[in-house]
Amino acid sequence: MRLIVLLFCTIFLCSCRVERSDRFRSLNFELVELGEGVYSCIHKFGGKAICNVGIVDNGEETIIFDSFLSPDVAKELLEALKEMDLSPLKYVVNSHSHNDHIRGNQVFPNEVKIISTTRTSELIEKWEPLDIIEEQKFAPDRYSYYDSLYNSFKGDKLSREYQQILMWRPYYETLSNSHIEVKTRLPDIFVDSVQNFEGPNRRIQLLSKGQGHTESDLILYLPDDEILFTGDLIFNECHPYVPHGSISKWKDWLDFMNSLDIQTIMPGHGDIGTKDLVDHMKNYLTNLEISARNIYLKGQAIEDIESIEIPAKYKEWWFDRFYGTNLRFAYEVHEKEKVQ
Ligand SMILES: [Zn+2]
Numbered sequence: 001m002r003l004i005v006l007l008f009c010t011i012f013l014c015s016c017r018v019e020r021s022d023r024f025r026s027l028n029f030e031l032v033e034l035g036e037g038v039y040s041c042i043h044k045f046g047g048k049a050i051c052n053v054g055i056v057d058n059g060e061e062t063i064i065f066d067s068f069l070s071p072d073v074a075k076e077l078l079e080a081l082k083e084m085d086l087s088p089l090k091y092v093v094n095s096h097s098h099n100d101h102i103r104g105n106q107v108f109p110n111e112v113k114i115i116s117t118t119r120t121s122e123l124i125e126k127w128e129p130l131d132i133i134e135e136q137k138f139a140p141d142r143y144s145y146y147d148s149l150y151n152s153f154k155g156d157k158l159s160r161e162y163q164q165i166l167m168w169r170p171y172y173e174t175l176s177n178s179h180i181e182v183k184t185r186l187p188d189i190f191v192d193s194v195q196n197f198e199g200p201n202r203r204i205q206l207l208s209k210g211q212g213h214t215e216s217d218l219i220l221y222l223p224d225d226e227i228l229f230t231g232d233l234i235f236n237e238c239h240p241y242v243p244h245g246s247i248s249k250w251k252d253w254l255d256f257m258n259s260l261d262i263q264t265i266m267p268g269h270g271d272i273g274t275k276d277l278v279d280h281m282k283n284y285l286t287n288l289e290i291s292a293r294n295i296y297l298k299g300q301a302i303e304d305i306e307s308i309e310i311p312a313k314y315k316e317w318w319f320d321r322f323y324g325t326n327l328r329f330a331y332e333v334h335e336k337e338k339v340q
Helices: 071-082 118-152 160-176 247-258 276-298 302-307 322-339
Strands: 029-035 038-043 053-057 062-065 089-093 113-116 194-198 203-210 217-222 227-235 264-269
Touching (some): 029 071, 038 264, 113 118, 118 160, 203 247, 227 247, 227 276, 247 276, 264 276, 276 322
Parallel strands (some): 062 089, 089 113, 227 264
Antiparallel strands (some): 029 038, 194 203, 217 227
16 A cells, blocks of 8 residues: 655744744644745644645746645635735646645646646656545544544643644544545646746746655745745655655755755745755755664664664654654665665
8 A cells, every 4th residue: 555645743933034924814824924925834733734835926926836735725825815915826836746735736726737747747647546545444543543532632732742633633634535525636737857937026946856755856946035945855853754755866856955045945844944954854864874774784674673763863853653664665775775
C-alpha cells in the first residue's frame, strides 16, 4: 500500500519581520503578510488546511502556491482573496503531487490555470484515485480514534500530547470524506525548469530541478523580495517525509537554495523562517544518512530500525512518527549502494 503523506503544524514563534494579520480570520490558517502583495496562509493546529499556501501579486496577476488538503479550506482562501484587493488570480501552483498540496485545485474557476511539473501531473493522475480508495478504508477508524481522544482528554491542553491530537484529528476527518468531496483537478500548464512572471511590482519565478522531496518538485522564488516558497523541500521544526524522493537529490536542491539571496522562507509545513531553514533541512538529511550507515556497519537488523530513538536535536520536532520510516528508507538506499 502506498503511504499517504501529510501533515502540518505551527506553534512556533518566528523571528522574521512579518505581519500577523487580523484582516481575515479562519480556524484553518493564519494569514501572514510577508511584504506588500505577498502573503502566507500558515496552517493552524486543529484546522484542515494541513499545508501552508503562498499568495503573490506581481502588480498584474496573482499566483497561489499550493492549494491545501481540503476543498472547503481552499474555498475560504478564495473568500479571503476577494477581500484583499489583489490583481486578478491567474494561476495556482502545485509544488508537488502530495494530497495536502493539491486537493483545493477543484474550487478554482476554469479560467484560473493550475501549474505543476509534467511529472507531478502524471503522479497526481496515477495516485489520486488509488489514494482516495485507500483513504476510505483506513481514515474513518483513525478519525474515530483521535476523535475519542479529543473528546475524553482531561489533561493540559497546552501539552504536546493534546497538540498531537489536535493535529491528526482534522487530518483524518478530512481524509474520511475525500471520496465524497474531492474531484481531482489535474494541472493545465507545465513548468519543468524555469518560468518567469514579470509584473510592474516584482518578478515571480517558478523553478524546478526535478526530484527531491518527491519525484518532481517546484518552488516559487521572488528575487526582488528575497522570499522563497519551498513546498515540502523544507519543513520547519517538523520531520519531513522522505521515502517518496531522493536524499541525494534533495540535498542538491538545498545547495541550490543556498545559492539564492533569501531573507524569508515559507516552508511546506511549520512556520515562516529565515535562510537557516535550508541548512537545518540539509543537516537532518545528512544525519539520516550517517545513522543509516552506522546501523549498516553494525549489522543491525532492519526490523529494529523503526524502534531506534530519535536524535535529541529532533525530538521536539512534530511528525515524529516519520523518523523511523525515514531512517528505514535511508538504510535501504545505503544498502542498495553497497550491493552495487
Ligand atoms: Zn509532501
